Amino acid sequence: MAETNGHNGNPAPGTPPAGNGNGHGGGPVAKVLAGAKAVQARATEEIKETIKAPEKTDVWKSVLRVKHDETPRSRALGVLSNVFLHLHPAKINRDAVAYNYTWGMGGMTFYVYITLVFTGTLLMFYYHPSKVVAFRDILYLESDVPFGKLLRNMHRWGAHLMVIMVELHMFRVFLTGSYKKPREFNWVVGVLLLVLTLLLSFTGYLLPDDQLGFWAVTVGTNMARATPLLGHAGPFGPQLGMTPFNDVRFGLLGGSIVDSNALLRAYIWHCVAIPILASAFMVVHFWRVRKDGGISGPAPMMLESEIKDVKKL
Amino acid sequence: MDLHQLWTILSTPDNVPIVLLLIVVPFYTWYGMRQAFANDRLIAQLESDPAMAKTHHRKVQPFKAGWAREVHVWPFLLRIEFLAAIIVTVILMVWSITLNAPLEEPSNPTLTMNPSKAPWYFLGLQEMLVYFDPWMAGVVMPSLIIIGLMVIPYIDTNPLGNGYYTYKQRKFSILTFIFGFIVLWVSMIVIGTLIRGPGWMWFWPGTTWDHNRLIFEVNRDLPDIFGITSRVPKIIFGAVVVGLYCVAAAIGMHKLITKTAFNRKIYARMSVLQYVVMQTFLVVMLALPVKIMARLLFRIKYIWVTPWFNI
Numbered sequence: 001m002a003e004t005n006g007h008n009g010n011p012a013p014g015t016p017p018a019g020n021g022n023g024h025g026g027g028p029v030a031k032v033l034a035g036a037k038a039v040q041a042r043a044t045e046e047i048k049e050t051i052k053a054p055e056k057t058d059v060w061k062s063v064l065r066v067k068h069d070e071t072p073r074s075r076a077l078g079v080l081s082n083v084f085l086h087l088h089p090a091k092i093n094r095d096a097v098a099y100n101y102t103w104g105m106g107g108m109t110f111y112v113y114i115t116l117v118f119t120g121t122l123l124m125f126y127y128h129p130s131k132v133v134a135f136r137d138i139l140y141l142e143s144d145v146p147f148g149k150l151l152r153n154m155h156r157w158g159a160h161l162m163v164i165m166v167e168l169h170m171f172r173v174f175l176t177g178s179y180k181k182p183r184e185f186n187w188v189v190g191v192l193l194l195v196l197t198l199l200l201s202f203t204g205y206l207l208p209d210d211q212l213g214f215w216a217v218t219v220g221t222n223m224a225r226a227t228p229l230l231g232h233a234g235p236f237g238p239q240l241g242m243t244p245f246n247d248v249r250f251g252l253l254g255g256s257i258v259d260s261n262a263l264l265r266a267y268i269w270h271c272v273a274i275p276i277l278a279s280a281f282m283v284v285h286f287w288r289v290r291k292d293g294g295i296s297g298p299a300p301m302m303l304e305s306e307i308k309d310v311k312k313l
Numbered sequence: 314m315d316l317h318q319l320w321t322i323l324s325t326p327d328n329v330p331i332v333l334l335l336i337v338v339p340f341y342t343w344y345g346m347r348q349a350f351a352n353d354r355l356i357a358q359l360e361s362d363p364a365m366a367k368t369h370h371r372k373v374q375p376f377k378a379g380w381a382r383e384v385h386v387w388p389f390l391l392r393i394e395f396l397a398a399i400i401v402t403v404i405l406m407v408w409s410i411t412l413n414a415p416l417e418e419p420s421n422p423t424l425t426m427n428p429s430k431a432p433w434y435f436l437g438l439q440e441m442l443v444y445f446d447p448w449m450a451g452v453v454m455p456s457l458i459i460i461g462l463m464v465i466p467y468i469d470t471n472p473l474g475n476g477y478y479t480y481k482q483r484k485f486s487i488l489t490f491i492f493g494f495i496v497l498w499v500s501m502i503v504i505g506t507l508i509r510g511p512g513w514m515w516f517w518p519g520t521t522w523d524h525n526r527l528i529f530e531v532n533r534d535l536p537d538i539f540g541i542t543s544r545v546p547k548i549i550f551g552a553v554v555v556g557l558y559c560v561a562a563a564i565g566m567h568k569l570i571t572k573t574a575f576n577r578k579i580y581a582r583m584s585v586l587q588y589v590v591m592q593t594f595l596v597v598m599l600a601l602p603v604k605i606m607a608r609l610l611f612r613i614k615y616i617w618v619t620p621w622f623n624i
Binding site: 072075076078079085088089090091092093094095096097098099100101103104107108111112115135138139142149150152153154155156157158160161163164167168170171172174175176177178179180181183184185187188191194195198201202205208209210211212213214215216218219220222223224225226227228231233234235236239257258296297298299300301302303304305307308310 | 352
């Protein structure tokens, strides 16, 4: 490999001058030309080396930190030393990678969530959460923004898909008994994530400000006025001084009807507050999957005769 | 048979997820239960053959001595995740290219949509509005569903079936969950989407949504049927009936919980608190079909009438 340090256009010591014979007895111009030729030859050599084995360059090593070859150690390090992959263990139950056990629903839910964050961020460039322009923004998005319609469709159908996948994920976790010891708390986190998923979808429903969203949210939030104790039409609400202007529904809508404040509140819950909350709970959820011993199975089956007695008080 | 009406309902963009649900929920139920029954057969074999139970690796998946029990995540898991991401992307793309997200007229508070429906995943709760007041259907029940789901790991004292599909070892919990998820949640969503038409009236699939249809139904309160007219006796009567239901349902549930020898073994592992919490949620859950039946069979509106709330 060519020496790369400390050259000023002259051949490094010990390197045979390239283009033998051209440097003999020439003037200063010929000397410079010979030097330039030598540099060119070395540069060509270096580029060839780099293309042939990019993994040997300092830049490559600094980014990837570890060797990536076919050894088991490298495979493990490839996962463990990568920030995006390190939530995975290095090795996994050989039967767990088959589709039939997990149905892949948890992972696919997370992937759809990422898709939704991505499309949602792009949608935010074209949307104003104001009663005056919200609906027009959607029309503009659908007719004038390049791929705007596709963007909105992906966000809408992705949201529906996420709700379905979350429910199926929960169904699978129940059927495999994966909420049992030591994963009890992670099931609780999962239920919270289910609720947050539904709330994310629900708050997004109002944002186009069309009849569909308006009446869906009206129907939905009308329930809130019937909240026991905290709603003005709920049991014991009036007795506690609840009116349409101070109850829990007023707090949700920022008013007594679904109007501009409700739109702004739905927007902030949808785009800022709930995504942050959901992301935080997701971090905990994935973290706990690892800390509770990785995914639950397929585990060896236990027989009835092997149940140990619990310690009674 | 109004096929056009049926097609209008099925092809409404926001109803497509329900059509999808109609396919994937039965599929995955079958897919899971099939593995459960396969495992159950192996469990039966292992139970009848203790020598086999000592040496067997206890999975239906093949395993030979010398095979590694674990495989590298890279590439064996990551390639599947990558493939799954691509497939989901393709599905989402094709779905988004072929079907447009719904956009109705601009919102108009003076023009009520009929039927005016919540998003599909809340239609189970909206369907409950037929049978319960909003404070029950819209607030108490969702809260109880959430809390009820959260307490499941803490009241299920059955140590079997941890990390593998089985039906035989967890009959009670699996049947309860399937009842809650499929009968009470998914099927109510399907009813709310495909069957409820204008005025939230029941239209069988294939019949025309008649906006002028009137149904003359007289729903009566239970105290009225018994000729109780004044306020205080109504309150007391309702409380007694609801109390009787709770006792009867709890006794019935207790019989179910302690029906088989295995169930009694699991029951013996429960603390008093676990048992009380489980009974509470089971009794409340059972109240749903009971109230629905009371309405559909006997045209009963409320069972417990008070000046503050009605059940």
